[in-house]
Amino acid sequence: MEVWWKDGLPFACTQCGKCCHARGDVAHVYVNYAERRALADYLQIDLATFNRRFTRQQEDGHRLLRFRDGHCVFLHGATCSVHEAKPVQCRTWPFWQELLETKTAYQQQVLDFCPGSQAREPVVDAAEIQRQMEETEEALRNP
Numbered sequence: 001m002e003v004w005w006k007d008g009l010p011f012a013c014t015q016c017g018k019c020c021h022a023r024g025d026v027a028h029v030y031v032n033y034a035e036r037r038a039l040a041d042y043l044q045i046d047l048a049t050f051n052r053r054f055t056r057q058q059e060d061g062h063r064l065l066r067f068r069d070g071h072c073v074f075l076h077g078a079t080c081s082v083h084e085a086k087p088v089q090c091r092t093w094p095f096w097q098e099l100l101e102t103k104t105a106y107q108q109q110v111l112d113f114c115p116g117s118q119a120r121e122p123v124v125d126a127a128e129i130q131r132q133m134e135e136t137e138e139a140l141r142n143p
């Protein structure tokens with residue numbers, strides 16, 4: 001099946017930090033075991049301390065980063081303080097399956113909101129979008 005983004009999509013993050021803020025009830029940054037380990041190592045603290053301080057656990061076992069004052073705990077000003085070790089879903093936004101499902105979903109949830117997606121260039125090609133989508137799905141599969 002041909003996807004609507006077959007010719008790629010322009011994207012150039014302006015690092016405005018908007019996507020690190022809660023949107024209504026949505027404040028979900030999942031962090032699986034490997035991502036938590038990487039973040040704990042980056043912060044030079046042990047995993048149990050990292051989990052306690054910076055995450056909360058859902059009933060299904062998945063952990064999410066905590067949000068305070070309406071944004072991710074790691075957002076300082078408009079800057080991600082753990083940029084080098086940030087979770088997959090932060091690196092791959094907005095190339096997530098649910099956002100790319102339809103043009104309308106992308107328009108409403110990405111183009112209307114994220115200045116980086118309104119850029120004219122560079123164009124991220126379809127193979128790279130597909131790769132990022134699959135990486136995100138794989139990260140979300142593991143608690």
Ligand code: SF4
Pocket residue numbers: 019020029065072073074075076079080081082083086087090
């Ligand atoms: S980890 Fe960094 S990029 Fe991800 S939501 Fe938090 S501040 Fe934003």
Ligand code: SF4
Pocket residue numbers: 012013014015016017018019020093094113114115116117
């Ligand atoms: S909202 Fe878009 S432009 Fe702003 S930081 Fe997030 S990805 Fe980058």
